[in-house]
Amino acid sequence: MAENLKEKIKKMAKMPSKEIKSVLPGVLGEVEKFGIEKMLGEMPDLYVRLIAALTKIDAAKFGTEAPDSLNKFLSLFWDGLIAVGSKNKEVIDACGKIPEGVKITQLSINFEATDSPLQAHFIVNDKASFSYGLGLLHFKDQDFKIYGPTESLMKLFLGEATLGAWSELDYEGHIGPFGLKMSPILRALFAISGSKN
Amino acid sequence: MHEVDTVCLRCHQKCHLKAVVEDRKITKIKDAACIKGTVIPDVMYHKDRVIYPKKRVGARGEGKWERIPMDQAISEIAAKLKALNEKFGYQQLFISGGSGQKQLADQALNMSKRMFPAPNIHWARYTCVTPATFAGRATVGERLVYEYNPDMRHAKCILFWGSNPDVTIPNAVRHAKDALKEGAKLIVVDPRPTPMAKRADVWLRIRPGTDAALALAMARIIINEELYDKEFVENWCFGFDYLKEHVQKYTLEYAEKVTWLSKEDIVKAARMYATTKPATLYPRLGGGAQHHNATQIGRSLCILVALTGNVDAKGGNLLFERPFYDAMMPSTYMTRFACRIPSEGKKMFGYDLYPILGKPGTVCDMPSIVRGMHNGSIRSLWCCGNNLISAEPNSKAIWDAMLNKLELIWVNEYFMTPTAELADYVLPAAFYQEVDNIVEPFVPPANYVSAMKKVVEPLGECRDDRQIAIDIAKAMGVDVSPWNTVMDYLNWNLRYQKITFEEMWNLPGHRINTPRAYWKYKTTKPAFLTPTGKCELYSTLFERYGVAPLPDHLEPPDSPLSTPEVYKDYPLIYVHYRIHCFQHSEGRMIERQRKLMPDALLEIAPETAEKNGIKDGDTVWLEIFHSAKKGDRLTYKAKLVPDLLPQVVCGPHGWWFPEKSAPEHGCFDSNINALLTHDPPYDPVVGVGQSQRMLCRIGKVDS
Numbered sequence: 012m013a014e015n016l017k018e019k020i021k022k023m024a025k026m027p028s029k030e031i032k033s034v035l036p037g038v039l040g041e042v043e044k045f046g047i048e049k050m051l052g053e054m055p056d057l058y059v060r061l062i063a064a065l066t067k068i069d070a071a072k073f074g075t076e077a078p079d080s081l082n083k084f085l086s087l088f089w090d091g092l093i094a095v096g097s098k099n100k101e102v103i104d105a106c107g108k109i110p111e112g113v114k115i116t117q118l119s120i121n122f123e124a125t126d127s128p129l130q131a132h133f134i135v136n137d138k139a140s141f142s143y144g145l146g147l148l149h150f151k152d153q154d155f156k157i158y159g160p161t162e163s164l165m166k167l168f169l170g171e172a173t174l175g176a177w178s179e180l181d182y183e184g185h186i187g188p189f190g191l192k193m194s195p196i197l198r199a200l201f202a203i204s205g206s207k208n
Numbered sequence: 209m210h211e212v213d214t215v216c217l218r219c220h221q222k223c224h225l226k227a228v229v230e231d232r233k234i235t236k237i238k239d240a241a242c243i244k245g246t247v248i249p250d251v252m253y254h255k256d257r258v259i260y261p262k263k264r265v266g267a268r269g270e271g272k273w274e275r276i277p278m279d280q281a282i283s284e285i286a287a288k289l290k291a292l293n294e295k296f297g298y299q300q301l302f303i304s305g306g307s308g309q310k311q312l313a314d315q316a317l318n319m320s321k322r323m324f325p326a327p328n329i330h331w332a333r334y335t336c337v338t339p340a341t342f343a344g345r346a347t348v349g350e351r352l353v354y355e356y357n358p359d360m361r362h363a364k365c366i367l368f369w370g371s372n373p374d375v376t377i378p379n380a381v382r383h384a385k386d387a388l389k390e391g392a393k394l395i396v397v398d399p400r401p402t403p404m405a406k407r408a409d410v411w412l413r414i415r416p417g418t419d420a421a422l423a424l425a426m427a428r429i430i431i432n433e434e435l436y437d438k439e440f441v442e443n444w445c446f447g448f449d450y451l452k453e454h455v456q457k458y459t460l461e462y463a464e465k466v467t468w469l470s471k472e473d474i475v476k477a478a479r480m481y482a483t484t485k486p487a488t489l490y491p492r493l494g495g496g497a498q499h500h501n502a503t504q505i506g507r508s509l510c511i512l513v514a515l516t517g518n519v520d521a522k523g524g525n526l527l528f529e530r531p532f533y534d535a536m537m538p539s540t541y542m543t544r545f546a547c548r549i550p551s552e553g554k555k556m557f558g559y560d561l562y563p564i565l566g567k568p569g570t571v572c573d574m575p576s577i578v579r580g581m582h583n584g585s586i587r588s589l590w591c592c593g594n595n596l597i598s599a600e601p602n603s604k605a606i607w608d609a610m611l612n613k614l615e616l617i618w619v620n621e622y623f624m625t626p627t628a629e630l631a632d633y634v635l636p637a638a639f640y641q642e643v644d645n646i647v648e649p650f651v652p653p654a655n656y657v658s659a660m661k662k663v664v665e666p667l668g669e670c671r672d673d674r675q676i677a678i679d680i681a682k683a684m685g686v687d688v689s690p691w692n693t694v695m696d697y698l699n700w701n702l703r704y705q706k707i708t709f710e711e712m713w714n715l716p717g718h719r720i721n722t723p724r725a726y727w728k729y730k731t732t733k734p735a736f737l738t739p740t741g742k743c744e745l746y747s748t749l750f751e752r753y754g755v756a757p758l759p760d761h762l763e764p765p766d767s768p769l770s771t772p773e774v775y776k777d778y779p780l781i782y783v784h785y786r787i788h789c790f791q792h793s794e795g796r797m798i799e800r801q802r803k804l805m806p807d808a809l810l811e812i813a814p815e816t817a818e819k820n821g822i823k824d825g826d827t828v829w830l831e832i833f834h835s836a837k838k839g840d841r842l843t844y845k846a847k848l849v850p851d852l853l854p855q856v857v858c859g860p861h862g863w864w865f866p867e868k869s870a871p872e873h874g875c876f877d878s879n880i881n882a883l884l885t886h887d888p889p890y891d892p893v894v895g896v897g898q899s900q901r902m903l904c905r906i907g908k909v910d911s
Binding site for chain 2: 115149150151181185192195
């Protein structure tokens with residue numbers, strides 16, 4: 012099954028946009044059925060390929076037209092990332108540094124697209140324990156928010172967008188956690204999702 | 209009688225003081241560093257202080273008011289604002305905060321951005337602070353050449369560049385004086401004979417507006433003579449080779465011609481600054497702000513700091529904000545909480561023109577706002593502690609829009625300023641000693657934030673600006689949590705410290721300290737918060753946004769070199785100066801302050817005065833070439849200043865006369881903002897236009 016699914020995903024790169032739009036929801040369903048962690052083991056560059064497909068079909072437009080599929084992708088993305096990241100030394104080390112100089116053990120981050128319904132949140136603590144959810148945490152519960160065009164958020168998810176230094180993405184929150192506390196964790200996590208191996 | 213620790217917020221310095229309280233009134237201030245702190249009780253209990261809300265009942269500006277309860281004022285404002293937002297979108301509101309009520313207004317504006325919501329906010333300091341901010345952020349990811357960066361106490365060489373610390377930072381200047389007593393070298397770049405200029409080892413009496421030419425010529429000397437800090441440049445900087453090639457055109461011959469300084473003095477200053485370590489550079493408005501090339505002038509100064517290895521060096525220019533960032537300190541002024549620009553954020557005025565400016569934590573473009581006031585895209589205005597009419601260039605155009613165009617204006621104020629006179633509602637603002645607040649120091653290497661507890665209850669119906677913002681949002685039906693009260697907001701700011709405001713107040717010194725380390729970039733990852741993670745001599749951030757990655761000198765739009773024909777008729781250059789007894793447009797109604805400077809004085813060199821038939825104390829007029837209305841003149845009292853660069857005249861900004869008749873209160877008489885325009889050219893990063901260093905002429909007013 013894995014080989015067939017891998018082939019399907021690889022083939023998407025050569026498909027015209029219209030065809031990708033029709034097969035992508037099915038592919039996401041199959042990945043879910045197969046198990047995201049197992050799939051990442053089989054195909055470490057899974058996210059790179061899926062996001063390339065989403066970018067090709069205009070992720071913002073696709074997300075607006077098919078929000079369920081967008082949410083399916085987001086669930087798979089965070090599920091997989093958490094499964095692999097919680098065992099990854101770089102990620103664990105980065106999480107362990109959260110309390111340095113501050114009396115907090117947990118950070119909550121919202122992600123919001125300004126051109127599509129993409130909304131998700133992610134919570135991490137100093138023990139490298141993660142959780143995520145679709146939709147946004149209330150302002151009072153968030154430490155910060157990263158927002159901007161869907162495509163830029165997708166780049167961020169692959170570790171290809173700069174955090175800070177006024178990138179294409181904007182943020183809400185104190186500069187401190189964004190620049191110096193959260194960035195190492197996100198960098199380590201998104202190094203996994205951005206793996207091209 | 210008892211004493212309470214408090215902080216003076218009447219200027220940037222934030223001096224710690226003691227308030228003597230008798231019978232629930234502050235009767236005296238102890239330990240004030242200057243008159244602004246001493247007279248706090250005079251301000252609070254002034255007979256003209258607004259302590260109850262006023263609603264306009266006559267025509268706008270007619271001066272007819274009725275007293276109404278605060279809650280009624282809040283609910284009426286909220287209802288009108290909501291209706292305007294529904295009809296025109298929330299970008300129709302412009303919120304302007306001034307240096308008055310500075311910390312409180314800053315916070316209120318930022319809270320409003322989220323709560324109302326309001327993308328178009330602006331504070332009056334955008335012409336002076338913002339370019340320096342962006343210059344630093346492009347170079348090292350945070351401010352580098354702002355007021356709190358120079359570590360003067362530990363410096364062996366201090367370079368004051370267009371700054372007059374004896375007047376503007378009377379508290380922090382003691383650190384410079386201590387260092388000078390111990391033998392530190394002193395360089396001053398200034399056309400005015402400031403106290404520091406008079407005692408300098410090298411005084412560069414520069415032609416105003418040519419600071420980048422001087423800085424880049426100094427950079428060329430430092431590079432070509434290999435006086436730069438090789439370790440810092442090689443290991444921590446990006447773009448040295450580009451810079452080296454770039455500055456070669458800034459020859460001494462060029463610099464001499466442009467700056468009117470001698471080659472010898474330029475060389476002497478460059479060598480002294482580069483070879484006396486550590487050296488600190490303290491530029492202020494004279495160092496390049498309020499110029500259409502302001503950000504790049506700031507960049508050229510940052511480059512000097514970097515080339516000489518003085519970035520975050522003890523005695524150099526500190527990365528002052530970094531410890532606050534590291535500790536998630538609630539530093540309200542410096543590490544201002546960045547609120548998400550509402551989803552219509554792309555409609556923040558100026559976003560399309562200046563994409564870097566349009567980011568969270570920054571401000572909208574003022575020229576675009578004024579145009580918007582006139583073309584109907586701005587419909588309402590909230591001035592929160594900002595005397596916009598006096599403080600902003602193009603003030604007659606703003607006056608006209610406020611009088612005739614806007615549908616809703618409300619102002620939080622202490623006094624009936626010209627701006628308040630045009631409001632529909634004037635809300636009485638609580639004074640600093642009447643509110644709870646968190647403040648940070650402004651003097652490196654200090655690294656703490658302090659609780660500043662309410663000393664006395666607000667007079668009348670005076671209310672904290674932040675609470676007014678919350679109350680208006682609530683009245684519009686907005687979910688304001690977690691900021692239901694100001695105390696909620698303060699505690700929310702302290703959440704990463706796991707402490708409440710009350711607990712903080714009970715700490716020794718009422719403060720939270722964080723470790724102060726130097727050369728922090730050596731241990732942080734990334735070293736600098738820039739795209740390359742390095743100190744960017746060549747700015748990749750600017751390059752990304754289509755702005756020149758390396759700075760150049762640009763002449764002011766009208767100047768002896770750019771418009772020599774105009775210079776024949778307008779043979780002088782106008783610059784501003786600061787006044788020790790006032791902060792911007794504030795304080796003119798406070799007798800003990802005003803006594804120290806009763807009149808708006810125009811500084812003129814004696815030889816220039818003589819040429820124009822002017823004597824000390826004469827009433828004189830000033831006319832600028834590029835004026836909002838050709839031929840409009842301001843009047844001042846002449847003050848002859850020996851050793852002032854003879855081609856320069858200097859005036860104070862923001863003057864108005866509370867004693868003159870309402871509604872103008874003389875705000876167009878002696879205030880350069882009445883002549884200034886919002887015309888191009890603009891700084892390509894922050895949109896600032898030329899608001900000083902323009903050609904002018906003067907004459908004696910015949911009696």
